Amino acid sequence: MPLVLGLIALxxxxxxxxxxxxxxxxxxxxxxxxxxxxxxxxxxTGRFFWAVSYAVIVLVIVRAWRSSPAWIGRTLVLGAxxxxxxxxxxxxxxxxxxxxxxxxxxxTESRWRPVIDRHQLVVLVPPAQCGGFRNVYTEIGRMxxxxxxxxxxxxxxxxxxxxxxxxxTALLDLAEGRLEPGALYIIDSGILLSLQQRSGQxxxxxxxxxxxxxxxxxxxxxxxxxxxxxxxxxPSEKKVLKANEMVGFLGIGWSSIEERGVxxxxxxxxVIVRLPGCFPGQRPRFRIEPFVGxxxxxITLSVNGGTPFSHVYREPVTDDIVAPVNSCDxxxxxxxxxxxxGNPLSPLELGMSEDVRPLGFRLIEAELLEA
Numbered sequence: 001m002p003l004v005l006g007l008i009a010l011x012x013x014x015x016x017x018x019x020x021x022x023x024x025x026x027x028x029x030x031x032x033x034x035x036x037x038x039x040x041x042x043x044x045t046g047r048f049f050w051a052v053s054y055a056v057i058v059l060v061i062v063r064a065w066r067s068s069p070a071w072i073g074r075t076l077v078l079g080a081x082x083x084x085x086x087x088x089x090x091x092x093x094x095x096x097x098x099x100x101x102x103x104x105x106x107x108t109e110s111r112w113r114p115v116i117d118r119h120q121l122v123v124l125v126p127p128a129q130c131g132g133f134r135n136v137y138t139e140i141g142r143m144x145x146x147x148x149x150x151x152x153x154x155x156x157x158x159x160x161x162x163x164x165x166x167x168x169t170a171l172l173d174l175a176e177g178r179l180e181p182g183a184l185y186i187i188d189s190g191i192l193l194s195l196q197q198r199s200g201q202x203x204x205x206x207x208x209x210x211x212x213x214x215x216x217x218x219x220x221x222x223x224x225x226x227x228x229x230x231x232x233x234x235p236s237e238k239k240v241l242k243a244n245e246m247v248g249f250l251g252i253g254w255s256s257i258e259e260r261g262v263x264x265x266x267x268x269x270x271v272i273v274r275l276p277g278c279f280p281g282q283r284p285r286f287r288i289e290p291f292v293g294x295x296x297x298x299i300t301l302s303v304n305g306g307t308p309f310s311h312v313y314r315e316p317v318t319d320d321i322v323a324p325v326n327s328c329d330x331x332x333x334x335x336x337x338x339x340x341x342g343n344p345l346s347p348l349e350l351g352m353s354e355d356v357r358p359l360g361f362r363l364i365e366a367e368l369l370e371a
Contacts, residue, residue, distance in 0.1 A: 014052075017029050064077050107140070116184065117149070119149060119215065125191065127170055129155070130167040171268070179214060179216050197251075197272065203218055244257050246366060253267075261363050264344070270338050271363075273368075278330050279370050284368055288320075288363055297313045303326055304334075344359060
């Protein structure tokens with residue numbers, strides 16, 4: 001009886017006050033702030049149900065093992081153990097990888113520490129909470145921490161409601177060329193294509209160990225100039241490009257490629273391509289799926305600074321958005337497609353999941369149309 005009562009108490013403690021079916025919130029109820037402050041000390045009270053599930057598993061195993069006739073129950077238990085052993089294969093491989101000899105550091109501290117120490121803030125773009133720089137986040141975090149320099153980025157199990165805003169702010173500041181005084185911006189390599197379209201901004205940027213840095217101190221840090229990178233030529237054969245075929249075309253404002261497409265991040269996103277030539281009626285077509293909140297979503301597209309075309313969505317749909325190529329230069333035919341998102345929201349803010357990325361729309365495919 002003490003065990004049963006203890007398991008019931010743990011189950012009640014683990015119950016959530018927000019109940020979902022898939023991504024849809026079914027119902028929720030408020031708890032007193034004083035109680036929430038106590039419960040939040042454990043970060044995720046749902047973990048207290050683990051003890052209940054373990055107890056149920058042990059009970060099933062014992063009852064099966066003691067069943068009559070004995071060979072049936074014991075065959076079931078041993079079969080389940082073999083299935084569990086096979087299912088644990090990927091986890092064993094992960095543990096084996098995690099416990100092998102450490103890999104060498106990706107960043108040379110003697111080169112990075114003097115650069116970091118000349119600033120009052122380090123900003124990763126996109127921040128780690130938006131999925132950026134997971135491979136070197138620990139090294140950058142350690143150096144900034146030892147130098148006492150704040151890092152505008154964090155990897156945490158749970159994020160608060162301010163995390164999406166920090167993603168939106170960092171991306172927008174860089175897109176509009178507003179570098180905060182005293183801040184060192186470490187830029188994802190995919191954004192380099194967009195930076196090269198902003199000639200005034202490149203004077204403030206350089207490279208260090210193949211990572212792009214931007215800072216109001218500019219070239220005084222002795223950074224290497226980043227290599228000129230021409231936009232990739234749109235395939236000559238007329239075909240529809242899926243998102244995973246457009247990696248080289250994506251500039252600022254994109255998340256990582258997923259199976260069904262790539263999500264835009266923040267208020268501005270860019271696709272930059274080199275055209276096979278300047279032809280009448282050229283226009284890129286983008287198939288998108290907007291991420292819509294209670295106030296709807298607006299998405300505006302312009303190409304080469306031409307007339308912007310805006311679409312307002314009240315519900316998530318799959319739609320095509322098209323804009324003509326404006327002022328095509330025959331000596332340098334390219335298309336810089338700029339998307340502006342009116343209300344980038346995170347699934348966290350909508351109560352859908354713990355995802356803090358400020359999403360505007362999912363880019364599914366693209367095609368270059370001609371007259």
